[in-house]
Amino acid sequence: MRIFTEPDRKIWQQLCSRPQLELEFLESTVRNILLRVKKSGDAALREFAKQYDGIELNTLEVSHEERIHAAQSVGAALAQAIQLAASNIEKFHRTQLKQQSPIETMPGVVCWRKAIPLRRVGIYIPGGTAPLFSTVLMLAIPARIAGCDEVILCTPPDKNGKVNPAILYAAELAGVSKIFKTGGAQAIAALAYGTETIPATDKIFGPGNQYVTKAKEMVSREGISIDLPAGPSEVLVWADDTANPAFAAADLLSQAEHGTDSQVMLVCNQNQTAEAILSALEKQLETLPRKEIAEQALMNSRAIIFSRDEDALDFINSYAPEHLIINTRHAESKAGRIRNAGSVFVGPYSPEAAGDYASGTNHTLPTNGFARTFGGVSTESFIKYITFQQITREGIQNLGPAVMEMAQAEHLEGHARAIAIRLNDLQK
Amino acid sequence: MRIFTEPDRKIWQQLCSRPQLELEFLESTVRNILLRVKKSGDAALREFAKQYDGIELNTLEVSHEERIHAAQSVGAALAQAIQLAASNIEKFHRTQLKQQSPIETMPGVVCWRKAIPLRRVGIYIPGGTAPLFSTVLMLAIPARIAGCDEVILCTPPDKNGKVNPAILYAAELAGVSKIFKTGGAQAIAALAYGTETIPATDKIFGPGNQYVTKAKEMVSREGISIDLPAGPSEVLVWADDTANPAFAAADLLSQAEHGTDSQVMLVCNQNQTAEAILSALEKQLETLPRKEIAEQALMNSRAIIFSRDEDALDFINSYAPEHLIINTRHAESKAGRIRNAGSVFVGPYSPEAAGDYASGTNHTLPTNGFARTFGGVSTESFIKYITFQQITREGIQNLGPAVMEMAQAEHLEGHARAIAIRLNDLQK
Numbered sequence: 001m002r003i004f005t006e007p008d009r010k011i012w013q014q015l016c017s018r019p020q021l022e023l024e025f026l027e028s029t030v031r032n033i034l035l036r037v038k039k040s041g042d043a044a045l046r047e048f049a050k051q052y053d054g055i056e057l058n059t060l061e062v063s064h065e066e067r068i069h070a071a072q073s074v075g076a077a078l079a080q081a082i083q084l085a086a087s088n089i090e091k092f093h094r095t096q097l098k099q100q101s102p103i104e105t106m107p108g109v110v111c112w113r114k115a116i117p118l119r120r121v122g123i124y125i126p127g128g129t130a131p132l133f134s135t136v137l138m139l140a141i142p143a144r145i146a147g148c149d150e151v152i153l154c155t156p157p158d159k160n161g162k163v164n165p166a167i168l169y170a171a172e173l174a175g176v177s178k179i180f181k182t183g184g185a186q187a188i189a190a191l192a193y194g195t196e197t198i199p200a201t202d203k204i205f206g207p208g209n210q211y212v213t214k215a216k217e218m219v220s221r222e223g224i225s226i227d228l229p230a231g232p233s234e235v236l237v238w239a240d241d242t243a244n245p246a247f248a249a250a251d252l253l254s255q256a257e258h259g260t261d262s263q264v265m266l267v268c269n270q271n272q273t274a275e276a277i278l279s280a281l282e283k284q285l286e287t288l289p290r291k292e293i294a295e296q297a298l299m300n301s302r303a304i305i306f307s308r309d310e311d312a313l314d315f316i317n318s319y320a321p322e323h324l325i326i327n328t329r330h331a332e333s334k335a336g337r338i339r340n341a342g343s344v345f346v347g348p349y350s351p352e353a354a355g356d357y358a359s360g361t362n363h364t365l366p367t368n369g370f371a372r373t374f375g376g377v378s379t380e381s382f383i384k385y386i387t388f389q390q391i392t393r394e395g396i397q398n399l400g401p402a403v404m405e406m407a408q409a410e411h412l413e414g415h416a417r418a419i420a421i422r423l424n425d426l427q428k
Numbered sequence: 429m430r431i432f433t434e435p436d437r438k439i440w441q442q443l444c445s446r447p448q449l450e451l452e453f454l455e456s457t458v459r460n461i462l463l464r465v466k467k468s469g470d471a472a473l474r475e476f477a478k479q480y481d482g483i484e485l486n487t488l489e490v491s492h493e494e495r496i497h498a499a500q501s502v503g504a505a506l507a508q509a510i511q512l513a514a515s516n517i518e519k520f521h522r523t524q525l526k527q528q529s530p531i532e533t534m535p536g537v538v539c540w541r542k543a544i545p546l547r548r549v550g551i552y553i554p555g556g557t558a559p560l561f562s563t564v565l566m567l568a569i570p571a572r573i574a575g576c577d578e579v580i581l582c583t584p585p586d587k588n589g590k591v592n593p594a595i596l597y598a599a600e601l602a603g604v605s606k607i608f609k610t611g612g613a614q615a616i617a618a619l620a621y622g623t624e625t626i627p628a629t630d631k632i633f634g635p636g637n638q639y640v641t642k643a644k645e646m647v648s649r650e651g652i653s654i655d656l657p658a659g660p661s662e663v664l665v666w667a668d669d670t671a672n673p674a675f676a677a678a679d680l681l682s683q684a685e686h687g688t689d690s691q692v693m694l695v696c697n698q699n700q701t702a703e704a705i706l707s708a709l710e711k712q713l714e715t716l717p718r719k720e721i722a723e724q725a726l727m728n729s730r731a732i733i734f735s736r737d738e739d740a741l742d743f744i745n746s747y748a749p750e751h752l753i754i755n756t757r758h759a760e761s762k763a764g765r766i767r768n769a770g771s772v773f774v775g776p777y778s779p780e781a782a783g784d785y786a787s788g789t790n791h792t793l794p795t796n797g798f799a800r801t802f803g804g805v806s807t808e809s810f811i812k813y814i815t816f817q818q819i820t821r822e823g824i825q826n827l828g829p830a831v832m833e834m835a836q837a838e839h840l841e842g843h844a845r846a847i848a849i850r851l852n853d854l855q856k
Contacts, residue, residue, distance in 0.1 A: 078837050081830035088533040088827075095531050096541070103523050105516035105788035113524070116767050118801060130838045166837055202801050221649070225801040229651055244853065250846040257842035289841045335816060339544050346818040349850055353843040354819055357834045358827055360533035361815040373546060373630050373653040375813035385803035387789040388763060390774040391782055399516075399786055402509035406785045409506050409594055410558045413717045414685035415781040418678040422777055425672065 001266070001281075001298050003274055005305040016319045018368050019232055019261045019300045026214040030185045033211075034218060037189035042196045048186045053127075055161045060197050062163055062179040070168035078166060085358035086137050086173050092360030093142045096379035108395025115383045117147035122191030122201035123176070126208050127156035127183050131164035134356065138363050139205045139227075139377065140174035146382035151176045152201055154191060156183025184208075185215035192219040203227070205364065205377065227377055231368025232261035235352055236321035236341075238312060239277060240269040240328040247348060249280035251325050254353050256294035256301070265319065266303040267312050269328075274303045313337055320371040323352045342371045396422050429694070429709075429726050431702055433733040444747045446796050447660055447689045447728045454642045461613040461639075462620075462646060469623035476614040481555075483589045488625055490591055490607040498596035506594060513786035514565050514601050520788030521570045524807035536823020543811045545575035550619030550629035551604070554636050555584035555611050559592035562784065566791050567633045567805065568602035574810035579604045580629055582619060584611025612636075613643035620647040631655070633792070633805065655805055659796025660689035663780055664749035664769075666740060667705060668697040668756040675776060677708035679753050680729075681722055682781050688724035693747065694731040695740050697756075702731045741765055748799040751780045770799045824850050 007015060036044040042060060049057045074082075102112035123139045125132055136153065143151045153176045155163055163181060171179055180198050182190055188208075194200030203225040204216060213230040220226045235255035239248040252264045268274040281298075288294055306312040313334070316324065320340035328334060331347045338344055342365030343355055355361045364377035391399065400419040407415035435443060464472040470488060477485045502510075530540035551567045553560055564581065571579045581604045583591055591609060599607055608626050610618055616636075622628030631653040632644060641658040648654045663683035667676040680692045696702040709726075716722055734740040741762070744752065748768035756762060759775045766772055770793030771783055783789045792805035819827065828847040835843035 077833050081833035084534075084827075084830045085834060088537070091533045092531060092539045095528055098526065100523055103520055103788070105519045106512075109516065109782075109787050111520045111788045113806070119767070130840060132838060134834060134838065217649075221645075223657055223796070223798065246849055247846075247853075250842070250849045254840070254842040254846040257840060284845070288845075289839075294842065332818065335818075338814065339547070341814050343815045343817070346816060349821055349824040350817055350819040351824075351846040351850065353831050353835060353846045354537075354824070354827055355815075355817055356843060357831045359537050359817050359819065360531070360539045361817055368651070370651065371812075371814075373812060376815060378541070378813060380808075384799075384801060385806060386766065386769050386799075387771045387783075387804060388774060389771070389778055389783055389787050389789055390760065390763075391778040391787065393777055396777040396779075396782070399512075399782055402512045403781050403785045405505050405509035406513060406562055407781060410560060410562065411717075412558060412682070412685060414678070414682040414722065415784060417712070417716075418675075418682040418779040418781045421674055421678045422779065425675075 001278055001301045001303050003271065003303040003305065005271060006307065007304060012315060012318055015302060015304060016369065018234070018263055021210060021213065021231065021261070023210055023214045026210060030211055030214045030218060033185040034189045034215060037186050037195065038193045045182045045186055045190060045195060048184065049157065049182065052184060053156050054159050055157055057157065057161055057181055060180045060182060062168065062181060067168050067172055067179065070165035071172045073165045074169040079169060082133065082137070082170055082173060085134070086141060088358055088360035089137055089141045090145065093145050093379045097145060106398050108392040109389065109399050111387065111389045113385045113387050115385055117383050118202045119148065120150040120152065120199060120201045121148050121382060122204045123151060123153045124187055124191065124204065124206035124208055124212060125153060125155040125167060126212070127158065131167050132207070133164070133166040133170040134363065135206060136167055136170035136176070137174055140171065140176050142362070142377065142379045143382045144175040146379050148382055150199070152191065152199060153179045154182050154187035155179070157181040185211040188212055188215035188219060192224045227364060227381060228366055228374060229370055232263060233258045234263040234265070234321055234367055235323040235325065236265040236267060236316060236319060237325045238267045238316060238328055239273060241273050242329045243273070243327040244348065245276040245280045248277045248327055249284050251351050252281055253284055253288060253294055254351065255323065256297040257288060257290040260293050260296035261300070262297040264297065264301045265321065267316060268303065268305055269307055269312070271305055274305060278303065309334070320369045322365045322367045322371060325350065325352060340372045342366045342376050393426055397426065429706055429729045429731050431699065431731040431733065433699060434735065435732060440743060440746055443730060443732065444797065446662070446691055449638060449641065449659065451638060451642045454638060458613045458639055458642045458646060462617045462643060465614050465617035465623065466621050470625055473610045473614055473618060473623060476612065477585065477610065480612060481584050482587050483585055485585065485589055485609055488608045488610060490596065490609060495596050495600055495607065498593035499600045501593045502597040507597060510561065510565070510598055510601060513562070514569060516786055516788035517565055517569045518573065521573050521807045525573060534826050536820040537817065537827050539815065539817045541813045541815050543813055545811050546630045547576065548578040548580065548627060548629045549576050549810060550632040551579060551581045552615055552619065552632065552634035552636055552640060553581060553583040553595060554640070555586065559595050560635070561592070561594040561598040562791065563634060564595055564598035564604070565602055568599065568604050570790070570805065570807045571810045572603040574807050576810055578627070580619065580627060581607045582610050582615035583607070585609040613639040616640055616643035616647060620652045655792060655809060656794055656802060657798055660691060661686045662691040662693070662749055662795055663751040663753065664693040664695060664744060664747060665753045666695045666744060666756055667701060669701050670757045671701070671755040672776065673704040673708045676705045676755055677712050679779050680709055681712055681716060682779065683751065684722035684725040684729070685716060685718040688721055689728070690725040692725065692729045693749065695744060696731065696733050697735055697740070699733055702733060706731065737762070748797045750793045750795045750799060753778070753780060768800045770794045770804050821854055825854065
């Protein structure tokens with residue numbers, strides 16, 4: 001990990017650059033998958049399962065028995081941990097629900113907004129070596145709190161046609177309606193267009209490999225809503241000389257182990273601190289099971305020294321990290337000055353891992369600098385607002401003349417007449 | 429306008445279809461415009477102004493003098509109407525601001541969310557015959573309430589290089605920071621990438637012709653945020669035998685006059701009602717200044733009879749209208765059962781025109797069925813949320829073991845170690 005000391009602002013943009021996903025070459029492959037599912041539905045999904053997952057599936061849906069059996073096969077310690085996480089996630093996401101009281105903007109003109117849950121949402125959970133049951137909680141719990149009628153989950157089966165029990169347990173706990181054994185771009189196609197057994201959904205959530213990412217991008221161009229634009233995961237650790245170097249090193253590694261395209265950034269107030277952290281990191285890396293992945297991710301990574309807090313803050317807000325750990329003196333007041341980040345972890349005992357799993361905040365967050373404009377997934381990601389207005393006879397008499405004046409100035413006489421016809425009628 | 433009586437559910441999808449924008453052929457034209465602005469900045473904008481707006485511009489920015497002068501040249505009645513609208517819009521959009529109190533999800537684990545305004549937003553206002561100053565209010569007022577640092581407005585100049593005074597007046601009133609004379613796809617490019625004089629913005633709002641729509645779609649694929657996916661404007665009027673046919677007809681026409689691609693839909697409980705409304709519509713159409721536009725829009729339009737309210741509600745929720753006017757008996761209780769719409773106008777004295785201009789609700793709304801998933805522009809469109817967490821020594825001891833259990837089950841040992849290193853340190 002290269003150290004940059006007091007880098008000139010001219011190279012900040014370069015220091016803020018992310019590893020780029022090369023997705024363009026996937027376009028034709030993914031388009032074919034989308035078209036095949038659109039055309040052949042379940043038959044296409046079964047063919048893909050045979051081709052990619054190496055399994056012949058009779059039924060795509062996980063049966064009630066499989067769900068119950070799997071739930072029982074999860075060990076007690078893990079089940080308890082998942083329950084604790086679910087409880088914290090529920091508590092935090094419940095605070096995000098609100099209804100708005102009607103307001104009388106002028107006498108006789110009452111306006112209000114109403115939160116309406118999306119009817120049916122789709123969740124994609126990748127398969128592979130890491131069974132991401134934590135993501136099931138992060139997406140299905142807010143969906144249930146929002147009041148969605150149906151939560152549809154797709155995830156690829158293993159070679160025996162099974163879904164990981166912890167995923168099924170988390171799905172049961174979070175209230176997922178239906179679970180289907182299908183993965184990759186074809187699962188996104190199914191959630192977007194629907195098949196004979198999988199219902200089309202209003203919005204698609206969840207992480208995935210480059211095929212999944214490309215498929216989400218492509219269906220979103222067709223007007224199907226998705227959670228967030230995707231990019232590799234990242235953390236920025238801001239540590240000063242008061243930080244325990246071993247803590248900061250462990251935090252950097254917990255992000256680096258995610259994938260070879262992850263990025264970890266370190267911002268320190270002095271060279272000595274950075275060096276102590278990088279030395280602790282080298283030591284901890286040696287025994288990390290996913291050492292090879294982390295090593296590659298560290299090649300995308302940078303340590304940057306700013307002696308002035310102002311510069312560090314400016315740089316961090318320019319980088320707009322998905323995760324930001326502030327492990328410095330006065331961490332709380334510094335947190336108050338962050339404008340661009342997905343989720344912020346304040347102080348020495350707030351590692352990213354806590355928020356990844358169980359503290360209550362959501363772990364589906366904006367990557368790749370999108371934190372400049374987007375927030376992460378919240379209960380609001382599963383609702384939309386409708387505005388309403390109810391105007392009385394008195395109200396239209398108060399408001400109408402202004403509307404007519406403006407409509408005529410915009411040369412929209414028909415708008416003015418929709419008011420005039422009512423005002424005239426009231427004068428009869 | 430053709431009448432469909434009790435149509436079979438099998439043809440609902442067809443009845444819910446919208447006039448399609450043909451945008452694909454624009455892709456290469458718009459790509460060239462985007463590239464030219466990216467490459468040549470202001471010089472490209474000046475060339476486009478010469479080519480498309482027929483004007484040689486020395487400076488792109490509207491000067492302080494022009495702004496003040498224009499504001500003074502707006503007639504008193506229009507100025508007062510705009511002030512009234514601005515006041516109502518401000519009142520309604522202020523109610524949408526909220527901060528969330530921190531919550532302790534378990535002892536020592538405190539999580540919170542903070543609303544952060546987008547720093548710099550871009551507003552596009554089309555030129556042409558209808559100077560849409562109302563849209564300036566609808567976008568710039570929520571931006572100011574949200575707390576955006578800068579609001580940048582682009583709009584094409586007329587042949588004398590001027591911007592319509594009412595647009596400048598509304599911009600002044602709503603607190604727009606800077607106004608630039610540039611229109612079309614090139615304006616979207618400038619707001620997306622920035623030029624020597626126009627700063628790049630974080631999110632681009634506003635309506636426009638097919639080039640503008642295509643440009644917004646294309647920059648959004650590059651990760652620049654936009655307000656809403658676009659489509660032609662539409663209204664659905666739900667009227668029963670208690671409705672004044674002339675009111676319903678005027679409401680249909682006030683939407684039909686928007687553009688030849690607008691769509692108006694009428695849902696009635698009996699044929700007689702529909703016929704009375706259509707007959708009033710024919711009569712009102714005769715004297716409408718924008719008759720030719722409205723006539724074309726009416727060709728995209730349908731009247732549908734449902735004797736049962738349940739069917740009407742199902743159909744309306746399937747169609748998901750941008751604007752919905754409920755001019756029936758028990759309008760308020762029916763409004764409570766709407767799940768998919770942009771904005772709902774309840775009762776005989778609540779015409780769409782009121783919300784288009786001045787009642788307080790926003791007029792930037794989801795078209796083309798997007799109301800199934802999206803709400804319209806609100807104060808929240810100009811903010812994002814960051815989540816925070818602060819965990820104490822006690823908190824990490826309470827939460828840590830569950831995090832480790834889950835991380836290990838996901839085979840992410842590095843995550844578990846970021847917890848373990850802290851728990852071990854606390855036991856020293």
